[in-house]
Amino acid sequence: MRLVSYTLNAAPDVPARLGAQVEDRIIDLTALATADGAELPADLLTLIRAGQPALDEAGRLLAKRLAEGASLDDGHALAAVTLRAPLRPGKIVGVGLNYVEHVAESHRTLDTGREVPDRPVLFSKPATAVTGPGQPILHDAGLTEQLDWECELAVVIGRRAVRVSEEEAWDHVFGYSIVNDISARDQRRSGQWFFSKGQDSYAPFGPVVVTADEITDPHDLDLRLTVNGEVKQDSNTRHMLFRIPRLIADISSGVTLEPGDVIATGSPSGVGAGFVPPQFLRPGDLVEATIAGIGTLANPVVDARRP
Numbered sequence: 197m198r199l200v201s202y203t204l205n206a207a208p209d210v211p212a213r214l215g216a217q218v219e220d221r222i223i224d225l226t227a228l229a230t231a232d233g234a235e236l237p238a239d240l241l242t243l244i245r246a247g248q249p250a251l252d253e254a255g256r257l258l259a260k261r262l263a264e265g266a267s268l269d270d271g272h273a274l275a276a277v278t279l280r281a282p283l284r285p286g287k288i289v290g291v292g293l294n295y296v297e298h299v300a301e302s303h304r305t306l307d308t309g310r311e312v313p314d315r316p317v318l319f320s321k322p323a324t325a326v327t328g329p330g331q332p333i334l335h336d337a338g339l340t341e342q343l344d345w346e347c348e349l350a351v352v353i354g355r356r357a358v359r360v361s362e363e364e365a366w367d368h369v370f371g372y373s374i375v376n377d378i379s380a381r382d383q384r385r386s387g388q389w390f391f392s393k394g395q396d397s398y399a400p401f402g403p404v405v406v407t408a409d410e411i412t413d414p415h416d417l418d419l420r421l422t423v424n425g426e427v428k429q430d431s432n433t434r435h436m437l438f439r440i441p442r443l444i445a446d447i448s449s450g451v452t453l454e455p456g457d458v459i460a461t462g463s464p465s466g467v468g469a470g471f472v473p474p475q476f477l478r479p480g481d482l483v484e485a486t487i488a489g490i491g492t493l494a495n496p497v498v499d500a501r502r503p
Contacts, residue, residue, distance in 0.1 A: 197406075198407075200215045200216070201215070201239065201240055204276060213239075216258050218271070224271075228261055232257055236250065240405065278330065279328065279329045279403045281326050281402055285352075285456055286454050287320060287323070288399055290393060292319060293312075293317045294316070294461060296312060296437060297431075297465035300465070301470035302470075316443055319393060320394070321394050325397065326400075327401070328402050328403075329400070329402045329495070333483065336500040338501065339383060340380035343468075344381050344476060344477065345377075345423065346377035346379060346421075347464070348460045348485075349375075349461045350459065351443070351461060352370045353444075353453045353455055353457040355455060356452065356455065357447075360444060360448050365441035368444060371411075372405070372408070372489075374401070374403075377399070378397070379392055399460075400495045406489065415440070417432065417487050417488045419432065419485075421466065422484045423477070423481055425482075429463070431464030431465065440461065479502075482495070482497070483495050
C-alpha cells in the first residue's frame with residue numbers, strides 16, 4: 197500500500213487523516229473502517245505502532261473496497277487534497293558518506309576524510325525538522341549562505357529493534373519514503389552536524405510511505421533530484437556502501453529503534469557543495485527529490501525572515 201496523511205483543501209484546519217493512494221485517488225482508510233464496522237488507527241504513526249494486525253486490517257479494507265467498485269467514487273482526487281508529512285518520527289537517524297562518489301566529493305569540498313568509512317557514519321535530525329510535501333524549506337540568510345540538498349531513501353521502522361542481527365533486520369522494516377536531507381554547510385560546528393542538519397524545515401519527508409511488500413528491492417531504486425527542473429543528483433540505491441540490514445544492525449547495537457523512527461540512508465553525489473563553483477539553494481528555488489516506486493517530494497525554498 198501507498199499510505200499517506202492528508203487534509204482536504206476545502207477543510208485545511210481539520211486534523212490530517214490516514215489514507216491510501218490508489219492511482220490518482222486518495223482513499224480514506226478510517227472512513228472505510230467506520231463503514232465496515234471495523235477499527236483502525238486514525239493516523240499513520242499509530243497504525244505502525246499497532247503492528248502487523250492493524251496493517252493487515254487496512255489492507256483487507258482497501259482490497260474489499262477495490263473489489264466492490266473500481267471507480268473509487270468515494271475517494272478524493274489528488275488535486276482536492278494536501279498531502280502532509282506521513283508521520284512525525286520519534287527520531288530520524290541520518291547516515292553520512294554512504295555512497296562512494298559522495299565520499300570523494302565531500303572530501304574535496306567539505307573537509308571530510310578521504311577514506312571510505314569502515315562503519316556507518318551516523319547523525320541525528322530532530323522531529324521538529326520534518327516538513328511535508330509542498331511545504332517550504334526555510335532559508336535564513338542570517339544563519340546560512342550554503343543551504344544544500346540531499347535526496348535520500350528513507351526507511352520507516354515498523355518493529356522495535358534492539359541489537360538485531362543483519363539477518364533479522366528486514367523484519368523491522370515497515371516501509372520506505374523520501375527524505376531530503378537539507379544541510380546548512382556553513383553551520384557545522386567542530387565537526388558536529390546537528391545544527392547544520394537539524395534546523396526547522398531541514399527534513400522534507402514524503403509524499404507517501406510505501407509498505408515494504410510493495411518494494412521488491414530497495415537496493416535497486418533510481419534516485420534523482422532537480423532544482424528548478426535542472427538535474428543535480430542522478431544515481432541508484434545499489435551504490436550504497438552500507439545497505440539497510442547493516443544500518444539497522446549497527447544503529448540498534450546501541451540505540452533502540454522504535455516503530456515510526458526513520459533512517460535516512462545517505463545521499464549520492466551531486467550535492468550543491470560538490471559543484472565547481474558550489475551551488476546552493478536560494479529563496480524562490482523549487483527542489484524535487486524523486487525515487488522510483490515511491491514518487492516525488494517537491495518543496496519550495498522561501499525566505500525565513502519574510503512574513
